[in-house]
Amino acid sequence: MAFEVAKRTQAGSLTRDQEQASTFPIKATPSDFNAFFKGKRSALYDHRARQAVRQVQPFFDDEMATRSWVVLNGSYEDRAQWHDLFRLDGLWNIDKHRRLAIMGWWPELIYWGSNGPSKRRLLPGDGTVADGSVLFRINGRDDGMGDEVSHEFDLTLTDDPGFRPREGATDDVVDLMTRWHQQVVTVVFPQVFTIMSQSAPQP
Structure with missing residues (x-):
């Protein structure tokens, strides 16, 4: 151009x-x-x-x-x-x-089942994504419910200037590239x- x-x-x-x-x-x-x-x-x-x-x-x-x-x-x-x-x-x-731009798996969505308002609270882990990292902690229990927690991960570019994991800005790399392509074109x-x-x- x-x-x-x-x-x-x-x-x-x-x-x-x-x-x-x-x-x-x-x-x-x-x-x-x-x-x-x-x-x-x-x-x-x-x-x-x-x-x-x-x-x-x-x-x-x-x-x-x-x-x-x-x-x-x-x-x-x-x-x-x-x-x-x-x-x-x-x-x-x-x-x-x-x-090479550094990429990593980052937890995008974390959820658990509960009948009604949940007493459980999600707390951040140690802020890293590597072997042995603590991604998150759950405090509290919901009566009659197990302790299973479900989560999904995005593949993110951690060298991206807009990457802000602690602010919830974790664009999946495929979605990110698609959006950038559309923006340019x-x-x-x-x-x-x-x-x-x-x-x-x-x-």
């Missing part, structure tokens, strides 16, 4: 140096995004191209909300951790450097190329 957007900015052809400089930025903050377009990329992408890429950045919706006097909690960086593109970029960077591509299909601004 970055290569094609650069080509459209440069009237259809790129030099070797321009080809190597064509990279799609995914930045957490407006300042980081603006800094990306300095140096070799200052002339590679015109205003239209920058605007097209900016509207799919992790900070874009927050930036629009702030301009409308909406008060947001936390920082751009904090909220970027949950953005699909930012998370995808974090894992892609690991893969680019020929390292149905949101990012159409938004960027809709702007790029418009007439280029006159100098």
Whole structure:
């Protein structure tokens, strides 16, 4: 996409140096995004191209909300951790450097049978998932019910910037990749190329 957007900015052809400089930025903050377009990329992408890429950045919706006097909690960086593109970029960077993203089984759903309101309470374990780990503890008993606890596991990417097991954010890897693919194909591509299909601004 970055290569094609650069080509459209440069009237259809790129030099070797321009080809190597064509990279799609995914930045957490407006300042980081603006800094990306300095140096070799200052002339590679015109205003239209920058605007097209900016509207799919992790900070874009927050930036629009702030301009409308909406008060947001936390920082751009904090909220970027949950953005699909930012998370995808974090894992892609690991893969680019020929390292494997760490995955693990994580308990997604834990439940037990009971007739009526349960007196049992689920307490967290030691926060690890390995041989000998304590995943969770159950306190209390329900009269007439056994102690069997059922649980389901998700295969999760623990290197995912949005992985927050203690906050219940444990996306299954298949669901996660499917959602990211849909985000890129149905949101990012159409938004960027809709702007790029418009007439280029006159100098």
